Amino acid sequence: MTVHFIYxxxxxxxxxxxxxxxxxxxxxxxxxxxxxxxxxxxxxNPAEGDVLIGxxxxxxxxxxxxxxxxxxxxxxxxxxxxxxAMPEYIxxxxxxxxxCDRYLxxxxxxxxxxxxxSVVSHWQPRIEQIDLAINLNHxxxxxxxxxxxxxxxxxxxxxxxFIQGRDYKGxxxxxxxxxxxxxxxxxxxxxxxDKRISNKIKVHGAVDFSNPAGLxxxxxxxxxxxxxxxxxxxxxILEAAAWGLIPVCTPQSGxxxxxxxxxxxxxxVETASTILRHLxxxxxxxxxxxxxxxRIALNSHYNWxxxxxxxxxxxxxxxxxKSNSVLPSEDKIRENRRILKRVEAQRKTQRLCQEIKSKIKxxxxxx
Numbered sequence: 115m116t117v118h119f120i121y122x123x124x125x126x127x128x129x130x131x132x133x134x135x136x137x138x139x140x141x142x143x144x145x146x147x148x149x150x151x152x153x154x155x156x157x158x159n160p161a162e163g164d165v166l167i168g169x170x171x172x173x174x175x176x177x178x179x180x181x182x183x184x185x186x187x188x189x190x191x192x193x194x195x196x197x198x199a200m201p202e203y204i205x206x207x208x209x210x211x212x213x214c215d216r217y218l219x220x221x222x223x224x225x226x227x228x229x230x231x232s233v234v235s236h237w238q239p240r241i242e243q244i245d246l247a248i249n250l251n252h253x254x255x256x257x258x259x260x261x262x263x264x265x266x267x268x269x270x271x272x273x274x275x276f277i278q279g280r281d282y283k284g285x286x287x288x289x290x291x292x293x294x295x296x297x298x299x300x301x302x303x304x305x306x307x308d309k310r311i312s313n314k315i316k317v318h319g320a321v322d323f324s325n326p327a328g329l330x331x332x333x334x335x336x337x338x339x340x341x342x343x344x345x346x347x348x349x350x351i352l353e354a355a356a357w358g359l360i361p362v363c364t365p366q367s368g369x370x371x372x373x374x375x376x377x378x379x380x381x382x383v384e385t386a387s388t389i390l391r392h393l394x395x396x397x398x399x400x401x402x403x404x405x406x407x408x409r410i411a412l413n414s415h416y417n418w419x420x421x422x423x424x425x426x427x428x429x430x431x432x433x434x435x436k437s438n439s440v441l442p443s444e445d446k447i448r449e450n451r452r453i454l455k456r457v458e459a460q461r462k463t464q465r466l467c468q469e470i471k472s473k474i475k476x477x478x479x480x481x
Contacts, residue, residue, distance in 0.1 A: 115163035118148050136422070140418070150168070154177040156180075166181055168192075196219035199344035200282050218428055219241050245420075248349065248418075267299040269300070288300070301318060302316070336359060338363075342364050342368070361375045364379065
């Protein structure tokens with residue numbers, strides 16, 4: 115048996131590359147393993163007993179998508195991020211999910227706890243939630259003290275991506291919070307369209323955290339502020355906690371009901387502002403308590419040994435999806451699938467329009 119593992123290849127310690135490298139290292143100790151980059155345009159023809167596991171692509175001719183439909187797989191497993199509040203990001207998965215043996219959904223428990231309320235409620239029998247992980251050797255503790263009460267700083271770390279004009283990381287909500295609290299220092303480290311966010315936010319751009327200057331910048335902040343609308347399980351929350359910052363996020367950022375994370379409600383600027391101002395005035399001892407709880411969680415659960423073992427258990431039929439799911443009716447399933455097909459058609463149309471506009475712009479610039 116060969117395990118064919120498809121994910122994002124690259125020699126970097128950040129996600130998604132870390133998922134590929136950390137998991138591949140452990141799978142190779144147990145199986146004959148072949149690793150592919152998720153955008154390779156090849157088709158794998160399985161031998162008897164082979165397993166396909168990995169990340170589908172929006173491009174139907176990419177390696178996972180094209181190989182998935184080949185006959186002969188002993189098991190076909192999806193392994194990719196899952197959040198259902200913005201179906202335009204996941205609608206393309208519907209046919210794959212309905213035919214796969216298991217969907218290992220990389221996400222916080224919020225997304226599987228609320229799936230019955232979503233347009234993908236019919237995926238429940240195949241979904242198994244899997245928390246992300248972090249290598250603490252790559253993200254050492256750097257926060258030995260916090261800024262004085264009343265002068266603390268909040269930072270969002272991440273790149274912004276827009277589909278149909280919407281960003282799943284909630285940059286609009288982040289901007290609304292910044293506009294309502296001009297006296298709070300809120301920063302952004304990452305790439306994307308900074309013209310879409312409030313000028314009350316300090317924009318640092320992309321930063322390399324592998325060098326001292328990058329770590330010095332992030333250590334000047336006290337809290338990670340994440341306003342996700344439909345964000346599966348952002349590793350930046352784990353990375354910030356490893357560094358010693360206190361994560362503050364919406365439940366729709368995946369993490370909730372955790373004693374090391376402070377939650378703010380989505381689209382409630384007044385309540386969120388009250389929480390941020392409370393954190394800004396907390397005794398430093400309580401912030402160190404959050405740090406301590408985060409370190410316990412990172413060591414005991416958010417590690418690659420647990421992550422890899424869950425994948426191995428799935429390959430070997432030792433793990434099971436939630437058995438207490440309340441499945442929708444057949445009529446509801448058909449309705450869900452019609453909605454997802456319509457959403458995916460709209461995404462494809464928007465992408466085609468963008469490509470045409472880009473070509474016209476290139477032609478015009480060469481005239």
